[in-house]
Amino acid sequence: MQYDFTEDWHGWKLRGGFLVSPDRQHLTRERLEGLLWRDAQELRLAGLRSRREAMKPRQMVRVVVVELDEIRQRGKLAG
Secondary structure: OEEEOOHHHOOOEEEOOEEEOOOOOEEEHHHHHHHHHHHHHHHHHHHHHHHHHHHHHHOOOOOOOOOHHHOEEOOEEOO
16 A cells, blocks of 8 residues: 655655655554554653642641640640
């Protein structure tokens, strides 16, 4: 099977089981699927990373240390 693409894909060709780029790199279906999978995973990780970065300012933690012998209720030691 031979097919020459047009418009935005000008220079790309379909030759047998290969997609051939204008600079004559041959891509198999499996290689193209792998490239698309990797791109999708990188976008997913970038999205997770940006969500984590957005959450950082909201994760403030306040720690209060109180000695139990200092707690008084109505003037008397609590406990």
